[in-house]
Amino acid sequence: MKEKIRIASGQGFWGDLVDAPVWQVTKGDVDYLVMDYLAEVTMSILQKQKNKNPNFGYARDIPELMEKILPVITEKNIKVITNGGGVNPTACAEAIIEVAQKLGIHNLKVAVVFGDDIMEDLDTIIAAGAELKNMETGEPITTVKDKLLSANVYFGAFPIVEALEKGADIVITGRTTDTGLTLAPMIYEFGWKKADYDLLSAGTIAGHILECGAQSTGGNFLGDWESIENFAQIGFPIAEAFPNGDVIITKHESLGGRVNFDTVAEQLLYEIGDPKNYITPDCIADFTSIKLEDLGNDRVKMYGVKGFPETDTYKVSVSYEDGYSAVGSLTYSWPKALTKAKAADKILRKRLENLELNFDEIRTDFVGYNATHETLAKKLDEDDINEITMRVAVRSHDYKSVVRFGREIAPLILTGPPAVTGFAGGRPKPSDVVAYWPALLPKHLVKPEVKIMEL
Amino acid sequence: MKIKLIDIAHGRSGDKGDAGNVGVLAYNDAGYEIIKKYLTVERVKKHFEGICFGEVERFELPNLRALNFLLHNTLGGGGTVSLKFDAQGKTLAAAMLRMEIEVED
Structure with a gap:
């Protein structure tokens, strides 16, 4: 040894x-x-x-x-x-x-x-009595079974x-x-x-x-x-x-x-x-x-x-499709950078509302002000703020709504508050939202295998 | 006497699903006695008002002069579901260190 x-x-x-x-x-x-x-x-x-x-x-x-x-x-x-x-x-x-x-x-x-990788064997495993209930919510896996992306022990x-x-x-x-x-x-x-x-x-x-x-x-x-x-x-x-x-x-x-x-x-x-x-x-x-x-x-x-x-159980990580999201941002400079960013956010939300789009969540963060520490961020005098990036994120199960949101960011440059820049990346595109399903599986239902490849 | 937490401790944070995991580590034994006494579940819950919307769990690790907190319902759904700028709670430990504690002399 x-x-x-x-x-x-x-x-x-x-x-x-x-x-x-x-x-x-x-x-x-x-x-x-x-x-x-x-x-x-x-x-x-x-x-x-x-x-x-x-x-x-x-x-x-x-x-x-x-x-x-x-x-x-x-x-x-x-x-x-x-x-x-x-x-x-x-x-x-x-x-x-x-x-x-x-x-x-x-x-x-x-x-x-x-x-x-138990993705292909899920039916057999469920038939053998494993419920793969969500550890946090207690729901059975059948709730999301048609949307699964991966399943691994x-x-x-x-x-x-x-x-x-x-x-x-x-x-x-x-x-x-x-x-x-x-x-x-x-x-x-x-x-x-x-x-x-x-x-x-x-x-x-x-x-x-x-x-x-x-x-x-x-x-x-x-x-x-x-x-x-x-x-x-x-x-x-x-x-x-x-x-x-x-x-x-x-x-x-x-x-x-x-x-x-x-x-x-x-x-x-x-x-x-x-x-x-x-x-x-x-x-x-x-x-x-x-x-x-x-x-x-x-x-x-x-x-x-x-x-x-x-x-006597393995942890299982199951991922499944859960809609779409997109993130857009614009940067406003002094004077009144924060006031302008907040006004732009309000205008954007009004336009999204007028379009009758469908979102599960819309979230705005003001980067440079409170995006990381939120309610704990120190209040700043407007005159001390050089610039603020308005970052707006949306999530929806309706793909078209997320695409349309992406088209509503750039127009703010010429149709909203002044001294704004930072739109070099093009229209925000929808990304897939991947959600997780943490579950437990009795150890006897899967078997690790080892093979050797030689040269 | 008022003590700034950042003067007596450091920390590290990350995610556990939708919960933020925040570790706070005192630099010495005296600092640990202070955080152990004053960083109660209630105090931490109040500090993160408007950020943490669930239960706060607290664990003691005297061997590392540390406390570990789980802030439930904090990360906007967690994982790629979350729209938060800091979806994985990486900056929560720094946010914790903003705390000021009134200690008896």
Whole structure:
């Protein structure tokens, strides 16, 4: 057994810093590179891409990235784990194999974890007794069944462990929990068991620290962010994991950012809900048990983590079409920028009313004034306001109403208050509104599967 | 004595469906005693009047000198349904830090 392993986070979301994973494997020693590409909205976007072309449906940044890092990771024996396979992990693995062939790389094992996509099996699953009731409203899934875009189960770390046991160098999954990507190599390397709940929780919480990339190394830090050096080349987090569940969070020395008690603790609070009840497919982690010790030199030790047995259900993320939306904006300058923006909004709403259009919601924000902090925003004297952007958003199940709204923004320039600009982007176009249906599914009704593709 | 929350704490926020998740972390133990005592569910609910339209849940993490809040019915429906400028509640933690607390000397 290894004494410790170093797991590097390479992406916090699809669209994150492109070169971060390259830095992680070249600027210092690591054993694993883990990358989270999937947000809830991503699955429905990928499903739409796959519907148009059966070879798509995964994060297409991955083959591009592999061109850059495959020579390094094969030479240094760094394993890669990512959920960027989206709704088509097999096609993603095939694309990686193709890149490897082009680069003349041999002896590469790419594993695919699949079985999370239950879109095609929904009827069988419902017939088997699963209601997939909405966790928030309690409604049965039949309410939205004809509008579904995607349906995926969140798998945990163990299918990835199986892939590593089969000798995988690269593991591509569909919908796997972000935390499972980091936990899996610890289970595999240290021989942790399914009932080692404290250890599984330690690895899970390490995964939570890594899953948002640089958000634990000084990025988006609400403390003293101005004293953090070299944001331009910020180091993404690295978890040094030990067999007893201790984890040291750090980063490559030559890169920017900061790892200390405050930057790590801030990420620990990110979107956790009830801290004693952080539920994953592998365990329930207790964030109130975490002990953090700042070791200095961008190293923070985490230990003492407690955990509890996993539940007997998987979380399911179902997305469905729920109408259309559009956003338009115009910018008004001094004098009386806010008064003018408010007047323009009033005129626009009157025109929409006269047209007898049909909207579920119309919302106006005054960017530069109160768009983010709303009622908490400080009142400003009109003379101190240089400019205000009026941002109007609409949502409707009537497509035509949303299209017509898009045609009503530009006319305000010549038919409303003066000193207005900012309409370079053309008419706002309707976007699909994708809504989510969170549900639970008994674990025995789905089975994760692993296959190996070799070169 | 009046204390500005931003002087004794930092924070991070995001979304949980239609709820905003707001973590508040004190810089030291004395700061934690203050936030633990004064950042009650009622005080936070009042602070976010006109923003949070649902229940406020509060959780204590003394090990991190932190409190975590769930502000229900806050994000205009959440996800891509929301028309809000900050649909994911990313700036709610900064909004929380605007709070001023009257503490006993």
